[in-house]
Amino acid sequence: MQHQSSEPTVTQQAAETLDGWYTFHDFRRIDWSRLKQVEATVRTKMVHEFQAFLSELAQVEEQKEGSHALYTIIGQKADLVLMVLRPTMEDIQAVEVKMQKLDLYDYLIPTYSYVSVVELGTYRGSGEGNPYENPYVRDRLYPILPKSKHICFYPMSKSRRDGDNWYTLSMEKRKELMYRHGMIGRSYAGKIQQIIGGSTGFDDWEWGVTLFANDILQFKKIVYEMRFDEVSAKYGEFGEFFIGNRLESTDLEAHFAL
Numbered sequence: 123m124q125h126q127s128s129e130p131t132v133t134q135q136a137a138e139t140l141d142g143w144y145t146f147h148d149f150r151r152i153d154w155s156r157l158k159q160v161e162a163t164v165r166t167k168m169v170h171e172f173q174a175f176l177s178e179l180a181q182v183e184e185q186k187e188g189s190h191a192l193y194t195i196i197g198q199k200a201d202l203v204l205m206v207l208r209p210t211m212e213d214i215q216a217v218e219v220k221m222q223k224l225d226l227y228d229y230l231i232p233t234y235s236y237v238s239v240v241e242l243g244t245y246r247g248s249g250e251g252n253p254y255e256n257p258y259v260r261d262r263l264y265p266i267l268p269k270s271k272h273i274c275f276y277p278m279s280k281s282r283r284d285g286d287n288w289y290t291l292s293m294e295k296r297k298e299l300m301y302r303h304g305m306i307g308r309s310y311a312g313k314i315q316q317i318i319g320g321s322t323g324f325d326d327w328e329w330g331v332t333l334f335a336n337d338i339l340q341f342k343k344i345v346y347e348m349r350f351d352e353v354s355a356k357y358g359e360f361g362e363f364f365i366g367n368r369l370e371s372t373d374l375e376a377h378f379a380l
């Protein structure tokens with residue numbers, strides 16, 4: 123029987139992934155109008171409690187048992203993001219519960235969140251032996267987040283539209299396209315550090331992209347340049363973008379001062 127669709131009918135091979143630390147992005151809006159009602163000494167106490175919580179996270183990071191990053195978010199989508207990486211989803215949830223019990227969090231309204239797992243594709247192969255024992259792979263799967271000045275986060279998926287379906291492309295074609303993607307990415311070495319979180323089955327999109335840079339303009343440049351690359355031009359579908367500035371724990375008192 124003749125097939126009318128341009129889609130191949132064969133089932134393609136999934137690319138194997140290497141999976142590292144689980145990742146949680148928690149976006150919050152500061153309820154300034156309610157915070158203004160709180161007496162200054164009480165507000166300071168709440169900030170100190172939050173700083174103590176961040177110190178606990180810093181200790182986990184020092185032990186290399188996880189990592190975290192706190193940034194402000196520019197614009198109306200949120201005011202803050204806390205990104206947390208942990209070995210298990212139970213660990214992630216424990217941090218989430220602890221955070222929500224903090225007094226300050228009564229004034230931090232959730233606006234968005236994203237759950238994923240740090241993912242490395244194996245389109246370029248995964249080297250000799252057990253990749254999970256390779257120090258280079260381990261550094262990328264269990265990353266200590268950079269202390270860059272800026273963050274950019276957005277979720278994305280690969281299209282399954284008729285005619286532009288990533289998931290019906292052959293492995294060879296996807297390898298070729300990902301190679302080109304990687305080459306563009308590599309031209310930003312030293313300017314942008316990316317963490318790709320796989321989230322198929324975990325959250326609403328297929329990946330959470332987190333970029334770190336000291337020069338915020340580099341986010342615009344890389345995202346724009348990638349729009350012309352076939353992987354993004356034809357197959358990329360994007361959610362909301364969030365950008366922000368690093369917020370040091372030591373600057374929190376000033377940040378919440380009125």
Ligand code: VOV
Nearest residue numbers: 243244245246300304307308310314316329331345348354
């Ligand atoms: C900052 C630079 C940078 C670099 C060096 C880089 C390199 C690479 C390589 C080599 C590989 C493939 C892994 C493998 O298999 O070898 C990937 C994989 C991936 N990437 Fe990437 N990426 C970057 C940056 C980078 C950006 C800016 C984006 C957003 C795209 C855009 O249009 O906004 C992105 C997305 C992804 C995704 C969603 C995946 C997984 C796709 C899949 O289908 O599995 N990425 N990425």
